Amino acid sequence: MLPFDITEYQTRISKTKQKMAESGIEVLLVTDPANMNYLSGYDAWSFYVHQMLVILIDEPQPIWIGRYQDANGAKATTWIYDDNVIPYPDYYVQSSIYHPMDFVSEILKQIGQANRYVGVEMDNYYFTAKAYERLKQGLPNATFKDADLLVNHVRMIKSDQEIEYMNRAAEIAEQTMYKGAASIHVGNRECDTAAEIYYHMISGTDKYGGEYPAIVPLLPSGENTGAPHITWSERPFKEGESVIIELAGCYKRYHVPLARTVSIGTPSKKLQTITPIVVEGLNEVLDAIKPGMTCGDVEAVWRKSIKRHGIEKEARLGYSVGLNYPPDWGEHTASVRMGDPTVLQPNMTFHLIPGLWFDNYGIEISESIRITETGCKTFTNYPRELIVQDPYPPYNHQGGKIS
Amino acid sequence: MLPFDITEYQTRISKTKQKMAESGIEVLLVTDPANMNYLSGYDAWSFYVHQMLVILIDEPQPIWIGRYQDANGAKATTWIYDDNVIPYPDYYVQSSIYHPMDFVSEILKQIGQANRYVGVEMDNYYFTAKAYERLKQGLPNATFKDADLLVNHVRMIKSDQEIEYMNRAAEIAEQTMYKGAASIHVGNRECDTAAEIYYHMISGTDKYGGEYPAIVPLLPSGENTGAPHITWSERPFKEGESVIIELAGCYKRYHVPLARTVSIGTPSKKLQTITPIVVEGLNEVLDAIKPGMTCGDVEAVWRKSIKRHGIEKEARLGYSVGLNYPPDWGEHTASVRMGDPTVLQPNMTFHLIPGLWFDNYGIEISESIRITETGCKTFTNYPRELIVQDPYPPYNHQGGKIS
Numbered sequence: 001m002l003p004f005d006i007t008e009y010q011t012r013i014s015k016t017k018q019k020m021a022e023s024g025i026e027v028l029l030v031t032d033p034a035n036m037n038y039l040s041g042y043d044a045w046s047f048y049v050h051q052m053l054v055i056l057i058d059e060p061q062p063i064w065i066g067r068y069q070d071a072n073g074a075k076a077t078t079w080i081y082d083d084n085v086i087p088y089p090d091y092y093v094q095s096s097i098y099h100p101m102d103f104v105s106e107i108l109k110q111i112g113q114a115n116r117y118v119g120v121e122m123d124n125y126y127f128t129a130k131a132y133e134r135l136k137q138g139l140p141n142a143t144f145k146d147a148d149l150l151v152n153h154v155r156m157i158k159s160d161q162e163i164e165y166m167n168r169a170a171e172i173a174e175q176t177m178y179k180g181a182a183s184i185h186v187g188n189r190e191c192d193t194a195a196e197i198y199y200h201m202i203s204g205t206d207k208y209g210g211e212y213p214a215i216v217p218l219l220p221s222g223e224n225t226g227a228p229h230i231t232w233s234e235r236p237f238k239e240g241e242s243v244i245i246e247l248a249g250c251y252k253r254y255h256v257p258l259a260r261t262v263s264i265g266t267p268s269k270k271l272q273t274i275t276p277i278v279v280e281g282l283n284e285v286l287d288a289i290k291p292g293m294t295c296g297d298v299e300a301v302w303r304k305s306i307k308r309h310g311i312e313k314e315a316r317l318g319y320s321v322g323l324n325y326p327p328d329w330g331e332h333t334a335s336v337r338m339g340d341p342t343v344l345q346p347n348m349t350f351h352l353i354p355g356l357w358f359d360n361y362g363i364e365i366s367e368s369i370r371i372t373e374t375g376c377k378t379f380t381n382y383p384r385e386l387i388v389q390d391p392y393p394p395y396n397h398q399g400g401k402i403s
Numbered sequence: 404m405l406p407f408d409i410t411e412y413q414t415r416i417s418k419t420k421q422k423m424a425e426s427g428i429e430v431l432l433v434t435d436p437a438n439m440n441y442l443s444g445y446d447a448w449s450f451y452v453h454q455m456l457v458i459l460i461d462e463p464q465p466i467w468i469g470r471y472q473d474a475n476g477a478k479a480t481t482w483i484y485d486d487n488v489i490p491y492p493d494y495y496v497q498s499s500i501y502h503p504m505d506f507v508s509e510i511l512k513q514i515g516q517a518n519r520y521v522g523v524e525m526d527n528y529y530f531t532a533k534a535y536e537r538l539k540q541g542l543p544n545a546t547f548k549d550a551d552l553l554v555n556h557v558r559m560i561k562s563d564q565e566i567e568y569m570n571r572a573a574e575i576a577e578q579t580m581y582k583g584a585a586s587i588h589v590g591n592r593e594c595d596t597a598a599e600i601y602y603h604m605i606s607g608t609d610k611y612g613g614e615y616p617a618i619v620p621l622l623p624s625g626e627n628t629g630a631p632h633i634t635w636s637e638r639p640f641k642e643g644e645s646v647i648i649e650l651a652g653c654y655k656r657y658h659v660p661l662a663r664t665v666s667i668g669t670p671s672k673k674l675q676t677i678t679p680i681v682v683e684g685l686n687e688v689l690d691a692i693k694p695g696m697t698c699g700d701v702e703a704v705w706r707k708s709i710k711r712h713g714i715e716k717e718a719r720l721g722y723s724v725g726l727n728y729p730p731d732w733g734e735h736t737a738s739v740r741m742g743d744p745t746v747l748q749p750n751m752t753f754h755l756i757p758g759l760w761f762d763n764y765g766i767e768i769s770e771s772i773r774i775t776e777t778g779c780k781t782f783t784n785y786p787r788e789l790i791v792q793d794p795y796p797p798y799n800h801q802g803g804k805i806s
Binding site: 043044045046047048068069070072073076077089090091093094095096099120122123124125126127128129130131132133146148149189190191192194195196198199200201202203204208209210211212215216218223224226227228229230231232233234314315316319326327328330332335337338357359 | 446447448449450451471472473475476479480492493494496497498499502523525526527528529530531532533534535536549551552592593594595597598599601602603604605606607611612613614615618619621626627629630631632633634635636637717718719722729730731733735738740741760762
């Protein structure tokens, strides 16, 4: 049932312990669900309650601590011994009296870890301010250190098996973009296109089933294309509008994001003007990328390209991508932006998303890439252009609801 | 574009300010996306970066602080003045140098709020340990107070308009359960059923479009039915297995969850034994519920009912439900469990999920309910029983992929 060979997990643990040693951390509390998965295989929608993986620098096996009813899932999806799965009782869940971190403190005391250097993921969604306060109360003799992104940095360079999973995710992303774009025409609503996207994203291909992405398909249309994180509504599409689709294929929790912009009928003058600028800039970036460059160097190529056309972009050009859980498929390590010192290495993976957003319109045409020995390679082969849809196709593509 | 009349938002703000006053809070920093939506209308998938709504006890308008590229979305989806939308530059995003809470501190200083009693949502996913540390550093003269769940408690009693949205979500939940259950047969994979569920959950009905639920459809099958939070895989269904479906219809971010258990062919002896126990217990609970009872009283009815059959359940029986964002559709206020003192009042809404999980099998048959003046009413009318599917239906229900 494990998506990776047990030796791959053990290599990841070793690399994590090396970083722990470098940072003077003896006990690492891993609360990021992607990091928990990366190190143990744990995969369930249980991160809405407090849970963690404990890595002890001098023990070979991680310890899983989580909710009682999730212990079976931990035993089923991880390579760690059942004895190392430690569940807390249900009265700790969303209680105003008990907090799961009190339980965690108690366990760490019992196993002799209460006086050590303890690393915590300070800026992770699943390590709240209260979690930290309760841990500090429960372990007054521990010394806490910020271990935010420690495991994320280990995740940056992908193994061949991880790249294989991303290739499968790419297949799913590509087919989903075709189906989603084809469903955009007068007579359909935004939610109909979102449903079509979900159907293909989740059923996947005949060989590989899809999974839920860490970000839902983003689908701003009309004036909302200037607001990139608006989700779909029940509004019907109109002729002459444009629609941005940002989606990801997801396989074994590995993501390959892909964004395109669709025009319903003849594109507006504005879109006709900015599309070639975005495509040219993206092409120049893809041509320029080589291992050894920094993320900052990459962004400079883009910045220079669009500046020729008098455009400046506020948002970063891209970010490291891979294994993840909601609410973000980005790895929070490298950003492709001015001054980012991350040096590109083979099998790092990025989502390059040269979006431009103005007050009432915008465009996104993106590529997910893998750094190779000599340059980079896109995961998908979707035409790098504005998609123009017939507003009144001769047949209703969607063919009505499945009945 | 707003889903509620502006006076409804203003009532919510008033109630929030009353609770602030009771807790001695002058400035409330609202980071829970559901609370942000509840008070302002703000709706976008942008909660993966730091953002908040600031409620000043002596100002009528909230302030939105978030990422530069999300400001258009804030202007488009809220009732607050454009001047009160304050974006931070993109270099604050996922940076190892800059933190958005430094920006927030600066703004609070500039508007004269740096010396006040500041409430923060201590145990919310979107208020991390680091966010709190940076705020304390940036506002050394402020006094911080735990305002966790302050707004959530205001959300507990729904308005008639909110109930109407939940009725629409219920319609979506019901149709989705029919379609999802019907797609479970030999020859389909778990991911095919998940895709079918998503299609109907998102396209909604002809009148009402669906939205993404705060929890993905949970679909443990076979032995994994003992692990309730396992998501779907690419494994094909087998005759004689059972499958648990837990899903929600979602409309304007309001959820109505619904869970059922499906047997592929003749149910196992174990399922035949426990199904009537669960249904009987749930029926007794639904008959007993009256406003004025506590959540603890409700749980006692269930506990007594299953005890007659020698069964004890570790997990809580249910929780308050409504408006939400990932990773949880529960409101984190009332839990239907032993000792919970919450007094039931009309238009409170709950998901009652009397699941029973054993080592290698489990069952869930749930109902979402609204407390009425005299008792309670279920949102959906789905048969309250084990669903038995023909393993080899005469026609392939799903009809193959949409092409």
